[in-house]
Amino acid sequence: GNSVTQMEGPVTLSEEAFLTINCTYTATGYPSLFWYVQYPGEGLQLLLKATKADDKGSNKGFEATYRKETTSFHLEKGSVQVSDSAVYFCALLHQGGSEKLVFGKGMKLTVNP
Amino acid sequence: EAEVAQSPRYKITEKSQAVAFWCDPISGHATLYWYRQILGQGPELLVQFQDESVVDDSQLPKDRFSAERLKGVDSTLKIQPAELGDSAMYLCASSLTTGTPEAFFGQGTRLTVV
Numbered sequence: 001g002n003s004v005t006q007m008e009g010p011v012t013l014s015e016e017a018f019l020t021i022n023c024t025y026t027a028t029g030y031p032s033l034f035w036y037v038q039y040p041g042e043g044l045q046l047l048l049k050a051t052k053a054d055d056k057g058s059n060k061g062f063e064a065t066y067r068k069e070t071t072s073f074h075l076e077k078g079s080v081q082v083s084d085s086a087v088y089f090c091a092l093l094h095q096g097g098s099e100k101l102v103f104g105k106g107m108k109l110t111v112n113p
Numbered sequence: 114e115a116e117v118a119q120s121p122r123y124k125i126t127e128k129s130q131a132v133a134f135w136c137d138p139i140s141g142h143a144t145l146y147w148y149r150q151i152l153g154q155g156p157e158l159l160v161q162f163q164d165e166s167v168v169d170d171s172q173l174p175k176d177r178f179s180a181e182r183l184k185g186v187d188s189t190l191k192i193q194p195a196e197l198g199d200s201a202m203y204l205c206a207s208s209l210t211t212g213t214p215e216a217f218f219g220q221g222t223r224l225t226v227v
Contacts, residue, residue, distance in 0.1 A: 004155075036218075043117075043204055043218040044156070089155050100146070100169060101206075101216055103155030 002027040002094050006104035013080055013111050021075040021107050023064075023090035031092040033057075033066055033073040034101070038087045047075075047088070080111045115139045117219035119205050125225045131193035134222045138187070138207030146216060147180055147190050150202040159203075162188065163210070195226045 007022040025031065032051040036044040048057030053068035064075045073090060090104040118137040126132045138145050143164050148156035159178065161169040164185040173180065177196070182188040192199055202223050206216040 034215075041220075043119075043220040044206075045218070046215060049215065091155075100158045100161055101156075103157070105153070105155045 002031065002092060002102045004090050004092055004102055004104035006088075006090050006107055008105070009107035009109065011107060011109050013109065015082055015111055015113050016079045017111075019075070019077045019080045019084075019109070021088055021090075021109075023073045023075065023104060025071050025073065025090075025092050027071075027092055027094050029094065030068075031094040033064070034091040034093070035062070035064055035073070035075050036089040036091055036103075038089065038106070040086070044089065080109075082111045082113055085109060085111045115217075117205055117207050117217050119203075119219035119222055121222055122220060123223045123225075125227060126195050128197055128226055129194040131191065132195050132224065133189055133191045134203050134205075134224075136188045136190070136205030136219060138205070139217055141209070142207035142217075143185070143210045144208045144216075145182055145188050146206040146208075147188070148204040148206065150204055150221070152201070156204055159190070192224075195224075197226050200224055200226045 003026045005024050034049045035047040037047045038044050048059040050057040050066035056065045062077045064073050087106045087108045089106045091101045120135050145162045147159045150156040159173045160180045162182045180190045202221045204221045206218045208216045
């Protein structure tokens with residue numbers, strides 16, 4: 001079945017550090033890929049998405065590139081801020097089959113000043 | 114900005130009691146999802162509606178959980194009787210239609226069963 005594997009946290013970084021959160025997926029065909037963010041006490045918000053191979057999603061300084069050859073969608077940010085402290089979820093949507101979002105377990109990021 | 118509304122935000126209930134959650138999706142969104150998020154885990158789909166019809170409830174514990182979306186707009190998720198293991202965040206999400214590559218989430222209902 002479809003699944004998403006994320007690197008496990010929690011991770012603590014200092015402000016302005018570089019961030020990478022690894023995400024790989026297993027799916028048949030060509031799923032759409034997403035990163036969702038969950039700030040403390042809130043629901044999930046879509047951070048960025050990519051719907052086909054080699055697409056790059058970007059938002060708020062975050063980027064992720066859909067790599068079909070490595071089945072990956074790693075999230076990166078060059079300089080994190082305290083306000084980026086949250087839980088980050090990688091997800092896929094496999095259209096044409098069971099059309100539901102499948103989430104990874106999430107990774108908690110804390111950014112210290 | 115349109116958003117998915119959920120209530121209540123927090124609910125504490127005793128084991129074996131009944132509990133219900135409400136969700137109002139973004140206007141015009143045909144697809145509605147209920148997810149359960151256990152602390153430290155990613156959300157898992159409980160039930161998916163397309164308009165008023167259930168299209169996926171394969172992970173819904175049907176002996177105690179029920180969901181309805183009678184007029185194809187707002188939805189209610191019920192648990193009866195609640196068990197300690199049901200303590201979790203219950204998230205509602207909506208999208209324009211099934212397979213649309215973007216779902217919008219509400220703030221969730223945090224359920225604690227004591």
